[in-house]
Amino acid sequence: MMEIRAYRGEDEAGVLGVWGQTMTHDRLTPDVFRCKVLLDANFLPAQLPVAVVDGQVVGFALGLTRQVPLFLQGLEPEKSWITAFGVLPEYRRRGIGRALFEYLLMRWAGEGRQTVEISPYTPNYFTPGVDKDAYPEAVQFLQAGLGFEVDTEAVSMGLNLSGFQIPAEVRELERKRATEDGLEVRAVEAADLPDLMPFIARYFGWDWFRHLQEYLLEYFGDSPHQITFLVARLKGEIVGFCPQRRERFGPFGVHPEVRNLGIGRILLFRCLEAVSSRQTYFSYFMWTEENAARLYTMAGYRTRRQYVLLRKNLQSATQTEGAV
Ligand SMILES: CC(C)(COP(=O)(O)OP(=O)(O)OC[C@H]1O[C@@H](n2cnc3c(N)ncnc32)[C@H](O)[C@@H]1OP(=O)(O)O)[C@@H](O)C(=O)NCCC(=O)NCCS
Known part of the structure; x- marks a missing residue:
């Protein structure tokens, strides 16, 4: 039996285990998880659903909406973000990823939010979007499975300063x-x-x-x-x-x-x-668009990773499909 439920304190090792095996290019230590996720003022356990099978966490999706305003940018009540997600390889293609996303998207559509974006949430994003070389399955899942569309692309670059x-x-x-x-x-x-x-x-x-x-x-x-x-x-x-x-x-x-x-x-x-x-002796940044990349290339920076930023309109999805 698979259960989807809100994150609890005792799930940390389970979630980090799934994170390490699924977001293989973006692993993180418990201290980073505590600082960037659990201590984020916008974190809500109900927005970090976990999928549990026989007492084991096999999947998660980390969602965020603003609970406190970002200075004068405010609460952005029309927006929501998913910054990380994964389902253990042996549990894929059984609808678990979809169930985790539905849990979040239904909630946000019900709150009247307009869009969900992957994954340009500030301040605590992990990557600007989905790394298309590292996670081709996730791009398929989001586009073919869930009807997300590519909004824009971004690159991360790095430079050896020796x-x-x-x-x-x-x-x-x-x-x-x-x-x-x-x-x-x-x-x-x-x-x-x-x-x-x-x-x-x-x-x-x-x-x-x-x-x-x-x-x-x-x-x-x-x-x-x-x-x-x-x-x-x-x-x-x-x-x-x-x-x-x-x-x-x-x-x-x-x-x-x-x-x-x-x-x-x-x-x-x-x-x-x-x-x-x-x-x-190294310089890197996470996120720039193609135009600015030219300036960095002149300084010798090389592309490290390429991301697609995806978006889904929550309200039209609810109307046309009745659900997510
Ligand atoms: C992306 C991921 C979470 C999908 O989990 P999942 O539980 O297998 O997804 P579901 O079974 O709910 O898939 C729902 C639909 O998405 C589509 N889909 C999912 N994986 C797909 C794939 N590899 N290729 C094509 N379509 C796919 C299908 O339409 C699928 O429905 P179907 O099986 O009835 O055809 C999983 O592949 C994963 O953990 N990947 C690595 C982690 C990752 O990339 N995280 C994002 C980093 S930013």
């Missing part, structure tokens, strides 16, 4: 922008914060604000050595920022009105130089 040097043309570009346009690129200082934080919120939204604020809390708090954080000013005005925390790069951004002047390239190369001077 021996990293800023190319002569980028140095020359920086010299030109400095003398002709008054560009200044340097490590963030406390005096930048009154301009920097409203700039981030206004042009890059609350999720980036939250992410960068977390880095700056560490930088100006008790672990500055983990963080490289550069800013760009143009004739004194804040126009860009570029961080890396340990090996994780970004998010970095340039004011929309001064893009295509090479400021992003200068920030990127200067940041990587600063990171390698700290003897950190």
Whole structure:
């Protein structure tokens, strides 16, 4: 007999066992699970259904909806996300994955939510979407089985920084922008914060604000050595920022009105130089779109993983199919 029920405290080892055998490219330790799942303010046990057969957890699906607002982005009551799921190989093609998804999708359709997305939930996503090379079965399951559609694609890239040097043309570009346009690129200082934080919120939204604020809390708090954080000013005005925390790069951004002047390239190369001077020899990020990937490729980044972001409309599904 298979039962689908809400997560309970004693399920941790069972869920992590299934996670390790199914999300083989995204394994995680119990401490990461506790911090990113159980302690997420939006976590609800009823949104982490587990499938149990003979007392054993054989499948799970981790769903999220906002229980607390993300700054002024609010509660996003029309949205829902599934960030991880798996069914043990020997229990596949018996309808267990579908039953786990139905449990969540029925609940959310009943709450009047419009969409479910896999898996771009902030802050605690694991991957931007489904890695199409690592999990082809999941893509089939979502598209053929459950009627999800691909919304967009994203890539994760990485760069070995051993021996990293800023190319002569980028140095020359920086010299030109400095003398002709008054560009200044340097490590963030406390005096930048009154301009920097409203700039981030206004042009890059609350999720980036939250992410960068977390880095700056560490930088100006008790672990500055983990963080490289550069800013760009143009004739004194804040126009860009570029961080890396340990090996994780970004998010970095340039004011929309001064893009295509090479400021992003200068920030990127200067940041990587600063990171390698700290003897950190790798740089990766989880998520970018194809266009920005060109800039990273110029710096030597290579694609690590490719993701499809999938979406399903909950309301039309309920009307046309009567269920999920
Ligand atoms: C994706 C996964 C959860 C599906 O679980 P499942 O219990 O086998 O799914 P179901 O039996 O409920 O499948 C429902 C429908 O989806 C479709 N489907 C599922 N797996 C499929 C596959 N490998 N190929 C084609 N269609 C598939 C079918 O239409 C199926 O219905 P059918 O069996 O009546 O034809 C499972 O393959 C898995 O754990 N994969 C690895 C983990 C993973 O990739 N997680 C996502 C990471 S982001």
